[in-house]
Amino acid sequence: xxxxxxxxxxxxxxxxxxxxxxxxxxxxxxxGGYLMALGARAMAEASRPHPVSVTAHFLSxxxxxxxxxxxxxxxxxxxxxxxxxxxxxxxxxxxxxxGSFCEVESVDGSVMVDDEPPVLPxxxxxxxxxxxxGGFPPPMMGQVEMRMHPEDATLYEGRPSGQPxxxxxxxxxxxxPVDAFGLVMIADAFPPTIFNANLPVSxxxxxxxxxxxxxxxxxxWLRCKFSTRFITGGVxxxxxxxxxxxxxxxxxxxxxxxxxxx
Amino acid sequence: xxxxxxxxxxxxxxxxxxxxxxxxxxxxxxxGGYLMALGARAMAEASRPHPVSVTAHFLSxxxxxxxxxxxxxxxxxxxxxxxxxxxxxxxxxxxxxxGSFCEVESVDGSVMVDDEPPVLPxxxxxxxxxxxxGGFPPPMMGQVEMRMHPEDATLYEGRPSGQPxxxxxxxxxxxxPVDAFGLVMIADAFPPTIFNANLPVSxxxxxxxxxxxxxxxxxxWLRCKFSTRFITGGVxxxxxxxxxxxxxxxxxxxxxxxxxxx
Numbered sequence: 001x002x003x004x005x006x007x008x009x010x011x012x013x014x015x016x017x018x019x020x021x022x023x024x025x026x027x028x029x030x031x032g033g034y035l036m037a038l039g040a041r042a043m044a045e046a047s048r049p050h051p052v053s054v055t056a057h058f059l060s061x062x063x064x065x066x067x068x069x070x071x072x073x074x075x076x077x078x079x080x081x082x083x084x085x086x087x088x089x090x091x092x093x094x095x096x097x098x099g100s101f102c103e104v105e106s107v108d109g110s111v112m113v114d115d116e117p118p119v120l121p122x123x124x125x126x127x128x129x130x131x132x133x134g135g136f137p138p139p140m141m142g143q144v145e146m147r148m149h150p151e152d153a154t155l156y157e158g159r160p161s162g163q164p165x166x167x168x169x170x171x172x173x174x175x176x177p178v179d180a181f182g183l184v185m186i187a188d189a190f191p192p193t194i195f196n197a198n199l200p201v202s203x204x205x206x207x208x209x210x211x212x213x214x215x216x217x218x219x220x221w222l223r224c225k226f227s228t229r230f231i232t233g234g235v236x237x238x239x240x241x242x243x244x245x246x247x248x249x250x251x252x253x254x255x256x257x258x259x260x261x262x
Numbered sequence: 263x264x265x266x267x268x269x270x271x272x273x274x275x276x277x278x279x280x281x282x283x284x285x286x287x288x289x290x291x292x293x294g295g296y297l298m299a300l301g302a303r304a305m306a307e308a309s310r311p312h313p314v315s316v317t318a319h320f321l322s323x324x325x326x327x328x329x330x331x332x333x334x335x336x337x338x339x340x341x342x343x344x345x346x347x348x349x350x351x352x353x354x355x356x357x358x359x360x361g362s363f364c365e366v367e368s369v370d371g372s373v374m375v376d377d378e379p380p381v382l383p384x385x386x387x388x389x390x391x392x393x394x395x396g397g398f399p400p401p402m403m404g405q406v407e408m409r410m411h412p413e414d415a416t417l418y419e420g421r422p423s424g425q426p427x428x429x430x431x432x433x434x435x436x437x438x439p440v441d442a443f444g445l446v447m448i449a450d451a452f453p454p455t456i457f458n459a460n461l462p463v464s465x466x467x468x469x470x471x472x473x474x475x476x477x478x479x480x481x482x483w484l485r486c487k488f489s490t491r492f493i494t495g496g497v498x499x500x501x502x503x504x505x506x507x508x509x510x511x512x513x514x515x516x517x518x519x520x521x522x523x524x
Contacts, residue, residue, distance in 0.1 A: 052497065053470045053518050055317045057344045057360060059337045074348070074358045075321045080469065082319045082358060084346065086336070096336045096344060098319060098360045100469050100518075108496035111521060112426070112459065115491045164374070197374065207342065207362050208315045210472050212518055214495035229377045230511050233476035234370035235314065237514055249492050252499055254516055256315050256362075256474055259373060 002176050003143070003185065007034070009042045009069060016042035016069040020062050020089075026138040030062035032095075032206050032255075033188025034140070037181040039087040039097045042069035044181075047081035047101045051180050054099035055210040062087075062094045079106055107215060110248065117243035118225035123147045123169045129156070129191075137191070144189055146170045155195040164197040164228035164236075166190045169221045178222065180213045183242055186222060187211045187253035193228040193238050194260075202260040207235065209255035220245030234259050264438050265405070265447065269296070271304045271331060278304035278331040282324050282351075288400035292324035294357075294468050294517075295450025296402070299443040301349040301359045304331035306443075309343035309363045313442050316361035317472040324349075324356045341368055369477060372510065379505040380487035385409045385431045391418070391453075399453070406451055408432045417457040426459040426490040426498075428452045431483045440484065442475045445504055448484060449473045449515035455490040455500050456522075464522040469497065471517035482507030496521050 006021040018041075024034045036056045044051060071085040085097045120126065126147035131139045137156060148168040152161055170186055172178055178186065188211075192204040223243040228236050240253035268283040280303075286296045298318045306313060333347040347359045382388065388409035393401045399418060410430040414423055432448055434440055440448065450473075454466040485505040490498050502515035 052495075055360060055470070055472065057336070057362060059339075059344060074319070075355065077321075082321060084358065084360070093337065096346065096360060098317060098346070098358060100319060106496055108521065109494070111461070111493040112490075112498075113492055113494060114426070164376070199373070208317070208472070210317065210470070210516070212497070212499065214492065214497070228374075230375055230476065230514065231373040232371070232375060232511055233314075234368055235474070235476070236374075237474065249494055252492065254472070259370065 003172050003182055007037050007041055007181060009038065009045060011045065016045065017066065018069060019066050020064050022064050023143055024140050026140060027135050028063065031140045031188060032056065032058055032209060033185040035062050035087060035095050036209065037185040039069055039085050039095060040099060040184055041181055043071045043083040043085050043097065043099055044101055046071035047073050047076065047083045048103055050102050050104045050107060051184065051213050052080065052100045052102055053210060053212045054097060054184055055208065056095045056097050057208050058095050058206050059093045060089065062089060065090060067094065113249060117223050117247055118167045120149055120167055120169060120223060123221055126150060126168055127153045144170055144172055146189065152196060155191060160198055161196045162198055164193040165226065166193055166196060167225045170224055171221050177219060178217050180216060183213050183251040184211050186242060187240050187251055190224060190226050192257065193226050194236060200260060204257045204260055207256045207258060209253065211251060211253040213251050215248055215250045217244035217250045218246045231259055265434050265444055269299050269303055269443060271300065271307060273307065278307065279328060280331060281328050282326050284326050285405055286402050288402060289397050290325065293402045293450060294318065294320055294471060295447040297324050297349060297357050298359065298471065299447040301331050301347050301357060302361060302446055303443055305333045305345040305347050305359065305361055306363055308333035309335050309338065309345045310365055312364050312366045312369060313446065313475050314342065314362045314364055315472060315474050316359060316446055317470065318357045318359050319470050320357050320468050321355045322351065324351060327352060329356065375511060379485050379509055380429045382411055382429055382431060382485060385483055388412060388430060389415045406432055406434055408451065414458055417453060422460055423458045424460055426455040427488065428455055428458060429487045432486055433483050439481060440479050442478060445475050445513040446473050448504060449502050449513055452486060452488050454519065455488050456498060462522060466519045466522055469518045469520060471515065473513060473515040475513050477510055477512045479506035479512045480508040493521055
């Protein structure tokens with residue numbers, strides 16, 4: 001199985017069917033970015049192929065099995081299509097999506113980049129994150145090759161770095177090329193930043209996530225950084241950057257998660 | 263007129279009616295944050311009072327006159343309600359919204375703040391931005407008292423600072439208290455950051471905007487910063503922070519705008 005086949009969607013009348021495949025879960029619940037990628041593929045099929053910006057609100061955990069996706073084109077403009085969609089499980093809605101889609105040719109090059117890719121040791125000097133049968137790291141780490149910055153990887157040994165940040169390399173297994181939908185998944189693949197804060201840690205439910213796709217990555221390792229500045233008002237943001245092997249920013253993400261209550 | 267009365271909504275059968283009031287425009291088109299505030303008020307009426315996160319996709323410019331707002335509760339959970347809404351003008355849809363709402367009591371205090379409010383000269387040492395009859399600064403600057411950091415205010419004299427950033431103080435006229443919906447408007451009130459970049463400048467249409475409300479401001483001036491790091495893929499992000507007079511972060515925003523094509 002590949003990411004592409006695990007996120008395939010089929011048009012059926014006025015909607016799409018798909019399946020949550022095994023192995024993409026965190027303690028039995030499908031990874032949020034994987035669900036977003038499934039939904040975004042159907043939205044792209046229903047409108048234009050390239051997701052510029054996709055926002056998801058998370059409603060219920062997704063379990064392995066069939067789902068349906070119901071895109072509705074809100075506006076088909078000259079360059080962009082605005083699309084909403086519900087991703088529905090056998091029993092209830094899983095996520096609600098809203099996004100903008102365009103032709104791949106509308107994605108321009110770089111005009112201004114006022115930041116640097118995160119500085120990381122070489123991939124071979126970063127520990128690989130491998131699923132543990134106890135569930136942490138979770139099964140979905142078997143779908144990607146993730147190599148975490150050694151300073152941030154201590155969270156897996158129960159020693160948070162003290163900084164709510166995770167940095168590392170990632171690619172799909174067998175170096176499968178990462179498309180725009182792969183970026184949508186990867187933007188939610190790293191462990192929560194606050195696992196590295198000195199706070200009581202538990203499951204961190206995501207309320208909302210927005211991922212901007214800025215380009216299609218060149219082949220090779222992706223360089224990622226996720227960080228949190230503000231844990232206030234009962235919530236925290238997690239800001240992400242994904243850079244490709246040629247040093248280009250290819251995705252920018254922000255998610256809003258609930259502060260775990262000790 | 264006040265911001266509160268200018269964003270009032272009335273329940274009518276299964277939807278809400280409201281009006282785009284005069285004076286909230288940029289060259290005849292209603293400010294995007296003002297439209298979001300109108301929509302979010304109806305979404306809150308239809309669900310729970312406090313907007314935690316509101317995402318808008320912009321479809322058509324809003325003109326002065328009647329509008330209708332059609333909220334639909336996607337999920338009413340234990341703590342949060344997920345709501346979508348279309349804001350519809352006399353001729354066509356203006357914006358599509360998706361957001362999370364909760365009770366005001368669910369908004370907690372501060373757990374971690376790993377950043378500082380922007381450093382600004384005192385308000386009386388920052389030039390006030392006043393509408394110009396030529397349309398720049400736009401009429402909506404008459405609805406707020408905005409005082410721009412002198413280093414960033416040169417954009418109004420045709421001398422961009424060279425840094426795509428705008429910082430300044432803001433409050434509603436007559437010091438009207440700013441509620442959560444006022445923050446949603448204010449997050450889009452400052453001029454585009456790239457007016458301070460050395461780039462061909464024209465109207466910068468926003469594709470998507472997400473505003474997180476982290477708290478209700480204390481009375482007084484709000485301290486704001488908006489900045490852009492990446493103009494790539496034909497788009498640019500504008501990241502905003504709003505801090506209140508007590509030094510608390512009260513809102514975090516990100517919008518995705520189209521790169522003006524010279």
